[in-house]
Amino acid sequence: xxxxxxxxxxxxxxxxxxxVYFAFFAGKEKTASSKQExxxxxxxxxxxxxxxxYGINARNxxxxxxxxxxxxxxxxxxxxxxxxIEDNQGDESETVNIMNKLIDxxxxxxxxxPVTTGPTTVAxxxxxxxxxxxxxxxxxxxxxxxxxxxxxxxCFYDSYQGPVMAKFALENLEKKTAxxxxxxxxxxxxxxxxSFALTFAENGGEILIKEAFTAGDQxxxxxxxxxxxxNPDIVYVPAYYSDDAQILLQARQIGMTAIFMGGDGWxxxxxxxxxxxxxEGCYFTTxxxxxDTSELVQEFLQKYSEKYNAEPNFAGPLGxxxxxxxxxxxxxxxxxxxxxxxxxxxxxxxxxxxxxxFSFDINRNPLKEVTIATVTDGKFVLVDKVRP
Amino acid sequence: xxxxxxxxxxxxxxGLFIQQIVNGIALGSIYALIALGYTMVYGIxxxxxxxxxxxxMLGAFVGYFALTTYKLPFGVxxxxxxxxxxxxxxxxxxxxxxxxxxxxxxxxxxTAIGVSLLIxxxxxxxxxxxxxxxxxxxxxxxxxxxxxxxxxxxxIVFITAVILMMALNFLVQKTKVGKAMRAVSQDKEAASLMxxxxxxxxxxTFALGSALAGAAGVMVGVIYPRIQPxxxxxxxxxxxxxxxxxxxGSIPGAMLGGLIMGLTESLVTALISSTWRDAIAFSLLxxxxxxxxxxxxxxSMREKV
Numbered sequence: 001x002x003x004x005x006x007x008x009x010x011x012x013x014x015x016x017x018x019x020v021y022f023a024f025f026a027g028k029e030k031t032a033s034s035k036q037e038x039x040x041x042x043x044x045x046x047x048x049x050x051x052x053x054y055g056i057n058a059r060n061x062x063x064x065x066x067x068x069x070x071x072x073x074x075x076x077x078x079x080x081x082x083x084x085i086e087d088n089q090g091d092e093s094e095t096v097n098i099m100n101k102l103i104d105x106x107x108x109x110x111x112x113x114p115v116t117t118g119p120t121t122v123a124x125x126x127x128x129x130x131x132x133x134x135x136x137x138x139x140x141x142x143x144x145x146x147x148x149x150x151x152x153x154x155c156f157y158d159s160y161q162g163p164v165m166a167k168f169a170l171e172n173l174e175k176k177t178a179x180x181x182x183x184x185x186x187x188x189x190x191x192x193x194x195s196f197a198l199t200f201a202e203n204g205g206e207i208l209i210k211e212a213f214t215a216g217d218q219x220x221x222x223x224x225x226x227x228x229x230x231n232p233d234i235v236y237v238p239a240y241y242s243d244d245a246q247i248l249l250q251a252r253q254i255g256m257t258a259i260f261m262g263g264d265g266w267x268x269x270x271x272x273x274x275x276x277x278x279x280e281g282c283y284f285t286t287x288x289x290x291x292d293t294s295e296l297v298q299e300f301l302q303k304y305s306e307k308y309n310a311e312p313n314f315a316g317p318l319g320x321x322x323x324x325x326x327x328x329x330x331x332x333x334x335x336x337x338x339x340x341x342x343x344x345x346x347x348x349x350x351x352x353x354x355x356x357x358f359s360f361d362i363n364r365n366p367l368k369e370v371t372i373a374t375v376t377d378g379k380f381v382l383v384d385k386v387r388p
Numbered sequence: 389x390x391x392x393x394x395x396x397x398x399x400x401x402x403g404l405f406i407q408q409i410v411n412g413i414a415l416g417s418i419y420a421l422i423a424l425g426y427t428m429v430y431g432i433x434x435x436x437x438x439x440x441x442x443x444x445m446l447g448a449f450v451g452y453f454a455l456t457t458y459k460l461p462f463g464v465x466x467x468x469x470x471x472x473x474x475x476x477x478x479x480x481x482x483x484x485x486x487x488x489x490x491x492x493x494x495x496x497x498x499t500a501i502g503v504s505l506l507i508x509x510x511x512x513x514x515x516x517x518x519x520x521x522x523x524x525x526x527x528x529x530x531x532x533x534x535x536x537x538x539x540x541x542x543x544i545v546f547i548t549a550v551i552l553m554m555a556l557n558f559l560v561q562k563t564k565v566g567k568a569m570r571a572v573s574q575d576k577e578a579a580s581l582m583x584x585x586x587x588x589x590x591x592x593t594f595a596l597g598s599a600l601a602g603a604a605g606v607m608v609g610v611i612y613p614r615i616q617p618x619x620x621x622x623x624x625x626x627x628x629x630x631x632x633x634x635x636x637g638s639i640p641g642a643m644l645g646g647l648i649m650g651l652t653e654s655l656v657t658a659l660i661s662s663t664w665r666d667a668i669a670f671s672l673l674x675x676x677x678x679x680x681x682x683x684x685x686x687x688s689m690r691e692k693v
Contacts (some may be wrong), residue, residue, distance in 0.1 A: 050517070211657075211661075211662055212661070212662045212663050213662055214666075216622075218608060218612035218614070218619070218623070219411075219415050219611075219612055219653070219654075220612075221411040221414070221415070221539075221542075221667075222408060222412075222653065222657035222658055222662065223413050223656040223657055225404065225407050225408055225411055225654075225658070226404075226408075226657065226658055227687065228537075229404045229407075242614065244521045245521060246612060246613070246614050249524070249528070249613055250539070252528040252529075253528055253529075253530060253538050253539035253540070253541060253542075254530050254537050254538075255529060255530035255532075255537050270521075273521055274519075274521035274613075274614065275521075276521075276524060277528065278528060302607065317504055333649050356658070
């Protein structure tokens with residue numbers, strides 16, 4: 001009986017191996033035969049799980065860009081781009097599998113993604129080893145583009161926006177004193193806090209106090225009481241919208257009137273849903289504003305709502321820009337060769353996307369405008385676009 | 389008073405110190421409400437009911453749905469948020485703990501952890517893991533009392549907590565049911581021989597503890613308006629520490645322990661740094677257990693409930 005089971009197991013393994021081999025082989029042949037008409041580009045992002053809102057928006061944006069390019073005759077003299085979409089669930093080990101699959105099996109020439117910083121850190125190493133470029137729409141971690149020459153992004157990095165807000169507070173609002181309340185379990189929050197503090201102090205402002213909290217904390221009264229006693233003009237809170245809403249409410253409950261400010265972590269309708277009237281008059285830096293009247297933005301929003309019947313968060317236009325930048329680079333590379341495409345990405349100059357015009361710095365980070373938004377009557381309103 | 393010296397040295401006003409004490413009392417009264425459930429259940433069946441923090445979470449959600457979906461007034465919502473967790477607490481005791489009444493205590497403890505995980509994951513399935521904003525029922529402006537600013541939710545939370553604790557104290561000390569509860573906690577068999585229905589009293593203890601946790605859930609929604617399915621984990625742990633700190637099994641001990649935890653947290657933030665808050669709050673437990681293993685008000689193992 002036992003022996004029979006063993007034989008069946010061996011037979012299953014052999015059959016499976018044959019099936020997998022043929023599937024792989026057939027896939028390869030198909031790639032070869034259709035190489036003339038199709039250029040394969042991968043997309044990696046969380047379509048399920050806690051970061052799904054960003055992944056889905058970025059994917060939608062990228063799809064709109066690719067469809068528009070294909071409708072206008074494609075690239076490289078008539079070739080169509082095929083976008084292969086993969087869900088990494090925001091998970092790092094899943095990202096490794098998908099990177100290998102897209103590059104080794106599907107033979108993509110470049111990848112849009114990953115969307116969040118953690119998986120992008122992992123993907124960067126593989127991209128460098130296999131020499132296939134990745135363009136992240138939304139991974140803002142400061143260091144990711146330093147990990148490999150094959151990583152670039154279309155969003156600004158975390159500590160790029162702190163100085164913008166610091167200068168805005170000093171010069172436009174003419175505020176002189178600030179308090180900082182940051183999440184000390186989060187690199188993003190600490191990076192923004194430090195870059196804000198440095199610029200604010202260097203340009204004549206004074207940081208009165210720096211207080212910390214832990215993401216998910218319920219009670220901010222102690223920190224806020226301490227800050228309120230020093231009566232700063234502004235309070236800089238570089239954290240995510242869920243904590244921000246709590247902080248705003250509790251601050252207003254104890255009668256604080258200081259102006260609260262933050263970074264792109266604030267950019268969510270849930271901030272207004274959570275904080276209500278307490279969010280009025282706050283400022284934050286972000287990647288784009290739906291209230292921007294520029295033609296590119298409005299055209300994109302219209303396309304997006306036609307296709308998906310929703311308004312995108314900032315990941316939508318960034319996904320669009322990443323795909324557009326990549327298509328542009330493939331065109332300039334002259335052939336679907338990953339290494340040449342990467343060189344072309346690096347040479348990008350004056351690229352015009354929905355989230356603004358930019359060129360890359362030495363580390364393939366875009367030098368672009370930062371949008372400053374505020375909350376008025378329960379809505380996000382564009383205040384200014386600043387180039388640092 | 390060492391903290392006062394520290395304050396004067398830093399040149400910060402006395403008013404600020406008092407304000408931080410108010411913050412601590414508001415937070416502490418929530419811990420106290422949760423800690424009472426731990427201590428009562430422990431007193432009566434010697435079980436650390438790890439699902440207690442999740443009952444508190446359910447209370448917050450009942451309050452949330454009562455206020456938003458059904459648009460009920462605050463008082464009715466609070467009552468519902470106490471009643472439904474109370475029934476759930478009884479159900480959990482009946483289904484999960486009663487069959488293990490004679491089992492080794494480790495088996496019951498593991499069951500409690502299992503119940504806790506079950507509730508948390510069901511809640512994530514039903515309510516989604518995303519945090520929800522708790523409706524704002526009280527005005528945003530603070531109350532000002534001779535220079536000290538207190539938020540309205542803080543006052544309401546404190547008053548409600550005091551009323552509930554007084555009611556509990558009356559129930560346990562002055563009523564026949566309370567007498568029965570004290571009797572069961574002292575000696576189950578003797579109580580049973582005196583004609584007390586032990587199962588009914590244990591059931592009632594779970595109901596009372598869970599109702600207080602449910603009320604604490606709504607209080608948290610009022611004062612820190614964000615709720616989500618895992619919100620019970622950390623406060624549950626801290627309330628457990630508060631119960632041990634005050635002397636587990638002792639009702640005044642749980643109240644005292646809760647207040648000490650709340651005050652420690654807000655004063656550490658105020659005088660040292662918010663980064664040290666949890667570390668110092670939990671170290672306090674270690675110190676007290678080393679000096680007085682039964683907790684501050686825990687006397688002998690006989691006096692429980």
